[in-house]
Amino acid sequence: MSFPLLTATAALPAVGAIATAAVPAARRTAAKWLALLVSLGTLVLGAIQLVRFEPGGARYQLVESHSWIKDFGVRYELGVDGIGVALIALTALLIPFVILAGWHDADPLETHSSRWRPTQGFFALILAVEAMVILSFEATDVFLFYILFEAMLIPMYFLIGGFGDRAHAGGDEAAATQRSYAAVKFLLYNLVGGLIMLAAVIGLYVVAGTFSLSEIAAARAGGSLDMATNTERLLFLGFFFAFAVKAPLWPLHTWLPNAMGEATAPVAVLITAVVDKVGTFAMLRFCLQLFPEASKWATPVILVLALISIIYGALLAVGQRDIKRLVAYASISHFGFIVLGIFAMTSQGQSGATLYMVNHGISTAALMLVAGFLISRRGSRLISDYGGVQKVAPVLAGTFLIGGLATLSLPGLAPFVSEFLVLVGAFAAYPVVGIIATVGIVLAALYVLVLYQRTMTGPVKESVQGMPDLKVRELAVVVPLIALLVFLGVYPKPLTEIINPAVQHTMSDVQKHDPKPQVEAVK
Secondary structure (H helix, E strand, O other): OOOOHHHHHHHHHHHHHHHHHOOOOOOHHHHHHHHHHHHHHHHHHHHHHHHHOOOOOOOOEEEEEEEEEHHHOEEEEEEEOHHHHHHHHHHHHHHHHHHHHOOOOOOOOOOOOOOOOHHHHHHHHHHHHHHHHHHHHHEOEHHHHHHHHHHOHHHHHHHHHHOEOOOOOOOOHHHHHHHHHHHHHHHHHHHHHHHHHHHHHHHHHHHHOOOEHHHHHHHHHHOOOOOOHHHHHHHHHHHHHHHHHHOOOOOOOOHHHHHHHHEOHHHHHHHHHHHOHHHHHHHHHHHHHHOHHHHHHHHHHHHHHHHHHHHHHHHHHHOOOEHHHHHHHHHHHHHHHHHHHHHOOOHHHHHHHHHHHHHHHHHHHHHHHHHHHHHHHHOOOEHHHOOOHHHHOHHHHHHHHHHHHHHOOOOOOHHHHHHHHHHHHHHHHOHHHHHHHOHHHHHHHHHHHHHHHHHHOOOOOHHHOOOOOOOHHHHHHHHHHHHHHHHHHHOOHHHHHHHHHHHHHHHHHOOOOOOOOOOOOOO
């Protein structure tokens, strides 16, 4: 029996979470190092998955399949395609940086009893989220995916509500109320989406008699499974609603600014760069593969929602006074681009959307973590409380600028390639949609450059005089992310070679082909 690599990649952070939580209260530093070592071990396993994955091979590779709940036809079934393995690599890559960036975010306050263990709990919850996200990218059984899709809400709820941003006064009751509100809103929105999805999951089983993606695909190909049009559309809507909440897509997005604003910067990265990718990933794996006709039926409406997300998110980012909420609204705009690429139903659009998931994760992590370092020094999230930072902390300002330029998709940095592919794919199929989406690029340049100007340039404000520059631990977080942004911006081929074959399978599922260019003959 071959080594169960997919199970091991998810099991290591799960076991690490339990071990970290069990570290004695007085050994906070040991808990941090244990969590970091576990995350690095998971990164190694994720890298092995990348090496062992064959882009030209079978659609799902490294497959594991075991009976789980036999009476209901539920199986423990895992497998990765090019899209899944790329997102597993992203998740495994970012978690060590999240842990390093949050090294002191959960140190206990003096008012707490020495028996209270916030540090151990904080890092254990991060590892638990990592385990569930990785397993959700690997799951090819619909019911198993649903369990993970819902279960990851629990640790995220406690990370948002229990370990809030200390830019607020540490024991301030109003700040605690805002954190609780953000955590409950996050939980309720995602639970409602999950409950609607549960009804669709049950409906799918009634129609197909199985939860296995491979069995459903085989039944469709063989003609033994033929869903009624209305049934397929209802099931599609149940799945898509849950994924649109998680993504988040307008108008189901309102939980994200609250959650990212009240969470610590590392947890905010965990939300938007890791957990939210499960929603857009699931649109590709489940919506398009299980319900191809319904996906094409819903495409016009979804493209409109994606356009609204792009423009609306960017406009609200321009008007923000809070640094973290600005990044949150920028992410809503970026997720609009991802959904646009998925439902443009072109190979360029879907390759760009998948690449965008990876690149957005890296660029948002770079920008948000540097912003977190900035906020921790000043103790404020308000843009108006900063000014002239580049004169007192030039390295911090420089890395902040690069993260911002990546966010606005500057050529030469990774997000540019993915955004360009999305727009090309969208324009090829829907020219008007592609033209309108470009407005988001202009607005991105506006909110990023205005943010940098107001915080980093101009006279040095008294409140930032003497602000220290980035320390060694902080540089260890930021420098590798910036290096990756440059590398993937110049040479994205290693990722596109893995992603493109999986995209071709998805295009085949929905029976779509790239439109031929309309070029007049030269006379």
